[in-house]
Amino acid sequence: MRILIKGARVLDPGSVDEKKDVLIDGEQIAAILDPSDASPSGAVPEDTGDVQVIDAAGLVLVPGLMDIHVHLREPGHEYKETIATGLAAAARGGFTAVCAMPNTVPVNDNSQVTTFILEKARQANKAKVYPAGAISKGSAGTNLAEIRDMQQAGIKAVTDDGLPVANAQLMRRALEYCNGLAMPVFVHAEDIALVNGGAMNEGPAATFWGIKGIPSAAEAVMVARDILLSQLTGAHVHFCHISCKESIDLIRWAKQQGIRVTCETAPHYFTLIDEDVKDYDTHFKMNPPLRSEEDRQAVIQGLVDGTIDAIASDHAPHSKEEKDLEFDQAAFGIVGLETSLSLSLKLVHDGFLTLEDLVRKMAKNPARILGMNNDIISGSRADLTLIDLEKKHTIDPGRFVSKSQNTPFGGMAVQGRAVTTMVDGKIVFQHP
């Protein structure tokens, strides 16, 4: 069975941006054709019964979106999310692949857990998973995990995400070791001592609500440390969920020095600020916290000038019970897979980014960070996303296919969304 995606604006940054027809044969892109070639009288018939035609007029076809920071919660916390529900949510959000963080129970710190995750993902038959393994055994920050063994099992990055690697010497060794494996090290930049039990951004809003504050410096001091360790070791450091101006300034400087660092931010950091935290609504509680308006502007500027390479959702599902608590006791984190694209498209509608920029940050660069390609060229795997840029709609957590609905964006009016998600030539999501 072949699939012909007909009439879409095909946008693969650096390669193509025009109206094309794309023919998929099996798991691969077979041909990229001029629309005339694909006419009924042309090379590719649409009436043979052998070709399924998708009318994509008015839509944009882009390389499959990749979310490189996702918590799938399985194994261990299946009540929050399973690999199957998380990957279905990814597909609904337009993502053909996600990078799954290793802070499950047990931690993905050995090849058996990696193999389990990949097998579950294969059964789910939705988006793909590129697992991240732990840096340290049990993410306990003392001994290195068997990273080479996990790499052979399929991990694409390592991180102790959820926790920082507090010991700088262990971090140095991890970077040196991973550099030899060409494995990126994802950094959860947080100085726990500076966080000191805080639950939202330190500033006037936290003072007003009486919530202990988390200063930006709690993130930025670790960013500074790991920039210097990247410089020392030559290893690729990728900073996760960057939220504040200080971190972005440091990363901009590092890139100017030629230090091998990349970074991501999440849609909530360019959409909301600490002043939006109202009446102790725990759906606004995540780590790092929503920052100030100045930080939000710095995040947008970082995306515009290329300091920030990627947008990743930090999808962090939690049950109702874990959120319906006192603010300081509620779990940190929000879901993001099913809102990320719509929220990010606002940057395009508002004129901050071109659509090409956005595709780089949500498809091209995420793949590059993981050491992969993600191209619309003949012969590549057919991981593709079809986007309707214009469709206005309201975010409705009740329609999420994720197991959890912990989002601050319920009821928000947005414009644009994924309509079709294709993984290895199979349609894994089609908007009804």
Added chain:
Amino acid sequence: MRFMKKDILDIHSLDPDEISLILDTAMGMKEISQRPVKKVPTLRGKTIVLFFQEPSTRTKLSFEIAAKRLSADSVAITKTGSSMVKGETLIDTVKNLESMRPDVIVMRHSSSGAAVQVARRVDCSVINAGDGIHAHPSQALLDMMSVRENKGRLQGLKLAMIGDIAHSRVARSNIIGFSKMGAAVSICAPQTMIPAGIASLGCTVAPTMEACVADADVIMMLRIQKERQNDVLFPTEREYAGCFGLNKARLSLAAKDVTVMHPGPMNRGVEIASDVADAACSMILDQVTNGVALRMALYYLVAGGSRHADTD
């Protein structure tokens, strides 16, 4: 004027007219406590639950006596005596309390915002008796009542507040309350005790204790919380007392008729010298007396007063 609020959660959500109404009502209540028979039938048949999840002597007793003077039935439960030690969540616990049809829940909780979260989930009135480091509205109101009674006004007064502002719900509520009523609030403490953006609540930060208390009409000393000393806020009590303790010399910089306040419990010799605490200008015990009248007023306004004109 009718008081229309269901709950008393913080000072921020009260406007100056509402604050004045509360203080006026409290002055009327004060007289009841001076009678030989200190009880009126105003809230007969009303049920008040005192739900305290943090240790409290003064505030809890004050709320309890206030309920009895208005003939309401009050029941007290504590965290250790509640199902919360069995793992029941706060919301489940208060939904259970609500099923017993109380008219008012007075709650104290260690988490900021707990009373706000509870108030939007129950139909009965909620009075916040202190939540984390967020708010302690009844304390701030009784402080305003005491000062207004003593000085005849709040407008134009100069209030100096010294101590651990960062970890004090009393400080937050008083800064917001006194500034809302037209007083000028100046605060002072080591920077470790000054939270980010505090000026946005309506105060100025003085560079020294001397500058803070200069010409002050009211000096409010906050308690140094010894139990917080695992978070390093200052080197020693000795050094703190030297820089930020209220002694006779510093007191002499204030206005001639200065009033000294402390929400209690005091650390004598740390934030306040014993002789200052015991001096005639101190109104620390008046604050406690007024606390009962003020809390009677809060009960009356939310449960028996103009909000329920038909039951008045």
